[in-house]
Amino acid sequence: MTRFRLSLAPAIGTEPRLDDRPFDLLCLSMAFVVGVHAAHLPWWLSASLAGLLGWRWWHRRRGGGHVSRWVKLPVVGLLLAVVVATYGTLFGREPGSAFAVGLLVLKTLETEHRRDARVGIAFGGFALMAALLFDQSIVATLIVALGLVPSLATLRAIEQTTPVYGTWRTTFVPALAMLAASVPLAAFAFLFIPRLESPLWGAPNPGQAVTGLSSSMSPGEMAELLVDDTPALRVTFDGTPPLPEARYFRAYTMMAFDGRQWTQGGNLYATTPTPLEGTPRFRYQVAMEPTQQRVLPMLDMPMAAPADATLRFDRTVVANERVRAMKVYDAVAAVDYRLDATLAPLVRRAALQLPAGIGPRARGLAQAWADKYNHDAYGIARAALSMFRDGGYSYTLAPAPLGADRIDDFLFATREGYCEYYASSFTFLMRAAGVPARVVTGYQGGYWNRLGSYLLVKRADAHAWSEVWIDGRGWVRFDPTGAVRPERVSLGASAAANAGGGSTSFFSGEWLRQARDRWDVVNQWWNEAVNGFDALRQSGMLQPFGIRRTDVGDLALILAVGCSLLVAMALGWALFQRREGDALDAWMRRLQRKLAKAGVIRRTGEGPRHFMARAARSLPGQRNALERLSELYLASRYAHDEPPPELVKQFRQRVREFRARGVVK
Amino acid sequence: MATRAAPRILAWAERRLPALTRLRPLEPLPATLHRRRIYIVPTGFGLGFATLLAVMLVGALNYANNAALMLTCLFGAATAGSMLVAFRVLNGLALGGLRSGTARVGERVRVSLELWASQRERTAVRLDIGGAEHVVTVPPGGSATVEFELEGEHRGWLPLPRTRVHTRWPLGLFRAWSWVHPDAAVLIYPLPEASGPAPFAPEGDADRGRPRAGDELAALRDYRPGDPRRQIAWKLSARHHGLLVKDMEQPAPKEDWRLDWDSVHGLDSESRIARLARWIDEARDDGRRWSLRLPDAFFDVAQGDEHYHRCMTALALRP
DSSP: OOOOOOOSSOOOOSOOBOOHHHHHHHHHHHHHHHHHHTTTSOHHHHHHHHHHHHHHHHHHHTTOOSOOHHHHHHHHHHHHHHHHHHHSOSOSHHHHHHHHHHHHHHHGGGOOBHHHHHHHHHHHHHHHHHHTTTOOSHHHHHHHHHTHHHHHHHHHHHHOOSSOOOOHHHHHHHHHHHHHHTHHHHHHHHHHSOOOSSOSSOOSOHHHHOOSOOSOBOTTSTHHHHTOOSEEEEEEEESSOOOGGGOEEEEEEEOEEOSSOEEOOGGGGGSOOOOOEEEEEEEEEEEEOOOSSOEEOEESEESSOOTTEEEOTTSOEEESSOOOSOEEEEEEEEEEEEOOSSOOHHHHHHHHOOOTTSOHHHHHHHHHHHHHTTTOHHHHHHHHHHHHHHTTOEEOSSOOOOOSSHHHHIIIIIOEEOHHHHHHHHHHHHHHTTOOEEEEEEEEOOEEETTTTEEEEEGGGEEEEEEEEETTTEEEEEOHHHHHOHHHHHTOHHHHHHHTTOOOOGGGSHHHHHHHHHHHHHHHHHIIIIITOOHHHHHTTTGGGTOSOOOHHHHHHHHHHHHHHHHHHHHHHHHOOOOSSOHHHHHHHHHHHHHHHTTOOOOTTOOHHHHHHHHHHHOGGGHHHHHHHHHHHHHHHHSSSSOOHHHHHHHHHHHHHOOOOSOOO | OOOTHHHHHHHHHHHHOGGGTTTOOOBOSSEEOOGGGOEEEEOHHHHHHHHHHHHHHHHHHHTTOHHHHHHHHHHHHHHHHHHHHHHHHHTTOEEEEEEEOOEETTSEEEEEEEEEOSSSOEEEEEEEETTEEEEEEEOTTSEEEEEEEEEOOSSEEEEOOOEEEEEOTTTSSEEEEEEEOBOOEEEEEOOOOSSOOOSSOOOSOTTTTSOEEEEEEEEEEEOOTTOOGGGBOHHHHHTSSSOEEEEEEEOOOOOOEEEEGGGSOSOOHHHHHHHHHHHHHHHHHHTOOEEEEETTEEEEEEOSHHHHHHHHHHHHTOO
């Protein structure tokens, strides 16, 4: 009868069972992997993976071997089903890493031998790296790098075949030391490994990874963004920064409205941007967190687009590539400007377009204003702003839900909302009154970091406002939210949200603010120096050394030469062997070298007395010197526990003076 | 990850690069591993791991993920560093201190080798010798002993086989190794023949060998009726409940065996050796004294282990 192997693992005949210590360390490494992924895995999945890992550890501790295939297979199937049910697919960043982490934990179920443990550790390293796809902050990177310590310790323990494993300290400290010793080589390689100008294959799935502003806007969408405290931009200015109420960073303009959602005007992007009349006012540099989008937010009106970006008809700027990594760009902004003094008919039509059947009451109101102010755009806009200010409107991040007609419902019923609601209805009113208008989204405000002298713009600073076209004056910015809640514009989003609650919470305390400033400076440095280090920055890296552009060949050469140098240094360390013995031995060796040149070579097993006597016989000319040396050596070596310093000194003196003359064979 | 291909590749390397292995000349013990004779190659796991690192590198570069690239560099640098650590395990390691037990042809002889190094600890040093792998850790400044068994196939000197000293410490990614071909041998004694005639016919006196009363005190025993009075140990008996009697005896002198190569007629020299070896064994087991005359040596009448080993060595080394 044929016997069936129930295990999925290949037969490993003679290999011994993995000891407990390597297995413990393996479980620890796996736990670390689950831990660094816990931030994006559903909590119940992390918890059950951790539980499974703990169970397996306990099971093996009690002597359990392979878990039966009849347990493993359903668990793998369950994992697959759970991932697909949660994410809808198996492919992509989140489901992929969830599945990988799950498989890694399941791998411990069949880990019995060294080989399994090694495979587990290798893929564990891969899974650790996958955690960095989600978060590349300095803290996340350091934690993930620390995750290598248990992995290295596991590999060491696997090799350590003596059953004595020592304490946990002797387990982890060498692994940590090994990691620390590899930092120089790693840093060097990191600097000089040539970066790719463009990715070799598909970029991360944009739908999932897009963060921050979106290219469309419908009231209620931004709420999540407005409480997201992650940094979006860091802006440094040449000279004084603009005042808080003038810090408008434009990202998108939106022309098309379908009654629910504002979107960009698709067919307008073919038109070329009209020249901007204005004086350059602020020179600044933006370090932008990756968004997976192309748009680059620009302070007010940019004079021109940065090097690798394009200016569009509405003076928003898109990069030529999606911003997948930290992006740094320079720009010059005009604050007093005139844009589109005359409006192209195509643009004008788009800026007046309104969806049919939406907001009849609002249209009526706008028509009334148009008649009252004789179609004067300024008058109509002021009327709308004063309505927002005095008409019982309030600012809240949690407004009541809107009914079918979002415009009328907001303007005449709920009367509460935040920037999107106001920008949307304001633009609607303007258009209804016959004034071309559009919605603008971007960032407004930001937080001035005094320590680092830069403006930190968070995602929570996302904002929406309007631009109204006025004949002869061009596009003019109107911020209806400012009419409702001036703090939003002068102090920022958090102040606007808190002002209603009254208590300014404890973390506006001075020390905490300073600490946060410092911490953000560190993050800023990390983002610029590490995450933003791309092909462009790399090619300019050696400018201080007079090399204008470092191309891939140079980089590869430097990498090769530098790595060889570092390896040579390490080899020097590896070859270095401290000679045995103390100073006396060292001088004796020196004497032996001198005598060897004269033909008297110390034999193995020849004691110092015999050797010196033989030397004295061979070199009668130095007989006295050699006899004295012999006495000195024997006295300092054997007459005391430790060679007395003065005798060693005399011996050294005499060895130095000794010249082996006259070879006598 | 010792695959089946490994020995074949090794054999190929030996053919192609004899300098690596085969032509390593015999060297006297102690042999110190110098840096110029230590080689390093990645293990199977190391190759797999390198592939994984390459995938990680390309992935990190492709997605312009510098944090991941940094992690990859760190992992890679630690890997490269482990190569040097493996090298340092072997560099300066010394082999020597050969000891061996005694064995006859067909038996396995127990051999022990010592490994020592001056400074740091040498972890997980492996010796491939006698068809098995032995793992030791040499403490700093101390020594470690490897014990193994060799098959004694012929009488005489059994040279130590070519030995591979290697290690995969610390991560199992690289194997550092060095061949040692020690100029040392262990002695294999001849195999005594299974049975055969005694060297001399037993002579007369059936009483030979039986203990007889003598002058030497052999033991104390309880008094039995009829024991002569003068044998009672009066002083010692005073401290006991019963009487103790001194048992006197004199060992029966056994006849010495004068073994002679030439006295064994009509056999080839291997059979002579086997027979002489059996007689020597028997003589030792009986507690006899014996002498051995060989064509080129004479061992005078004596007994004891030293005499036994001298005689057996001489027989083992007969041409």
